[in-house]
Amino acid sequence: MTIKKIGILTGGGDAPGLNGVIYGTMLKAYDSNIECVGIEKGWKGFMESLTIPLNIAEQDDLHTKGGTLLYTSRTNPFKATLGIENEREKEEKEKEIAQTMHQKFEELGIDALIAIGGDDTLGVAATLFKHTNAKVVGCPKTIDNDIKGTDYTFGFWSGTQLASNILDNLTTTARSHQRVFIVEIFGRDTGFLTLYSGLSAGADIILIPEKAFDFNKDIVNVLKERVNAGYKYHIIACAEGAYPSKNSLENQLTTISQETLDNLPKDPFGNPKLNYLNISELLVEELRSRMDLKEEFRKNDTELEIRSVVLGHTMRAGTPNAFDRILGLRFGLAAVNLVLNGNFGEMVSLRGKEIKHLPFSEGVKKSYVDEDKDLMELRELLVKIRYLSKK
Ligand code: F6P
Numbered sequence: 001m002t003i004k005k006i007g008i009l010t011g012g013g014d015a016p017g018l019n020g021v022i023y024g025t026m027l028k029a030y031d032s033n034i035e036c037v038g039i040e041k042g043w044k045g046f047m048e049s050l051t052i053p054l055n056i057a058e059q060d061d062l063h064t065k066g067g068t069l070l071y072t073s074r075t076n077p078f079k080a081t082l083g084i085e086n087e088r089e090k091e092e093k094e095k096e097i098a099q100t101m102h103q104k105f106e107e108l109g110i111d112a113l114i115a116i117g118g119d120d121t122l123g124v125a126a127t128l129f130k131h132t133n134a135k136v137v138g139c140p141k142t143i144d145n146d147i148k149g150t151d152y153t154f155g156f157w158s159g160t161q162l163a164s165n166i167l168d169n170l171t172t173t174a175r176s177h178q179r180v181f182i183v184e185i186f187g188r189d190t191g192f193l194t195l196y197s198g199l200s201a202g203a204d205i206i207l208i209p210e211k212a213f214d215f216n217k218d219i220v221n222v223l224k225e226r227v228n229a230g231y232k233y234h235i236i237a238c239a240e241g242a243y244p245s246k247n248s249l250e251n252q253l254t255t256i257s258q259e260t261l262d263n264l265p266k267d268p269f270g271n272p273k274l275n276y277l278n279i280s281e282l283l284v285e286e287l288r289s290r291m292d293l294k295e296e297f298r299k300n301d302t303e304l305e306i307r308s309v310v311l312g313h314t315m316r317a318g319t320p321n322a323f324d325r326i327l328g329l330r331f332g333l334a335a336v337n338l339v340l341n342g343n344f345g346e347m348v349s350l351r352g353k354e355i356k357h358l359p360f361s362e363g364v365k366k367s368y369v370d371e372d373k374d375l376m377e378l379r380e381l382l383v384k385i386r387y388l389s390k391k
Helices: 018-031 042-048 087-108 119-132 156-177 192-201 215-228 246-251 258-262 279-288 291-299 322-340 373-389
Strands: 005-010 035-039 051-053 112-117 136-140 180-185 205-207 234-239 306-310 346-351 354-359
Touching: 005 018, 005 042, 018 035, 018 112, 018 322, 035 042, 042 087, 042 119, 087 119, 112 119, 112 322, 119 136, 136 322, 156 180, 156 192, 156 234, 156 322, 180 192, 180 279, 192 205, 192 234, 192 373, 205 215, 205 373, 215 234, 215 279, 215 291, 215 373, 234 279, 246 258, 279 306, 322 346, 322 354
Parallel strands: 005 035, 005 112, 112 136, 136 346, 180 234, 180 306, 205 234
Antiparallel strands: 035 051, 346 354
């Protein structure tokens, strides 16, 4: 079947570089005589037929702009399957939903669909394909950089640079007031953003979801060591999804328990909404209540003053950097090539310097920081060698 019209949708949290993918898609589609139609608000727009025409003549240099022209949402068409425990029943329900979704191709008048999103959005595309062989391909997106099928997602380096700049900048005010700053950085399940920006800016403690922290050992004691080594200010880079260890939850902390974590509100994909937790503010409270730490600071002529800064959505805001603009364009081009070559059920990917592709079933999985052993070692060395070497 000749492809005459491609639908494009963007789902999940926005990321700098999304417009690059859309523009890359439009460039290649125009050159291949294919019409592009924008589907607004991710899977919501797909289910509700919310479309806009995409005319390339009106979108010069779209790849230089942040956000997504097509709007986005965290809509999960398979939400009804989340609570089903029986595997067979779940499959049946998935199949039924996937078939309804498949009919939408005709309603929307599209021959193929490019879904741009993270593991949630691409997970929907994968399930749709699994049950119907729909003509869908994917582009991996997330500033968290936690998709297994690609070395990097666009948006990650823009977000990392923003966080690194802020960690750098905070040192001047931290130094002036001799304060501890806890900087909360996006990263629900993985610590790539926190680890890369923390290493880049030389943060004094780096807390990531992959390694539950022991409050006494990894925070209180490190601050004591540092203050005794002569340090007067301290920057803690803390991922929003960094959790205390079981021992800390049960024996060291008073403002947070396992129940707090289990009862967080969830998004339509079942992910906890971490802005309801605000881990950095909880840590500020916990540290303020530690008399032993206050005493250690006083002994070293410093008052224990702590502030939290939540970077939150500032990390996704603004224009993409050069790397993310170009990766977005390359992914867009590659996605159209997948469609032209009939590689449905696949996603594009960056491996080293090359653009590759692989089946959803292999690529749509989470990747974690602790697989990168050298980064984990650097994190440990950066924290401890500074105070140890001053002894
Ligand atoms: O898309 C992942 C992410 O960037 C996480 O790092 C963060 O927890 C989440 O999005 C925030 O989502 P929302 O914009 O829906 O609050």
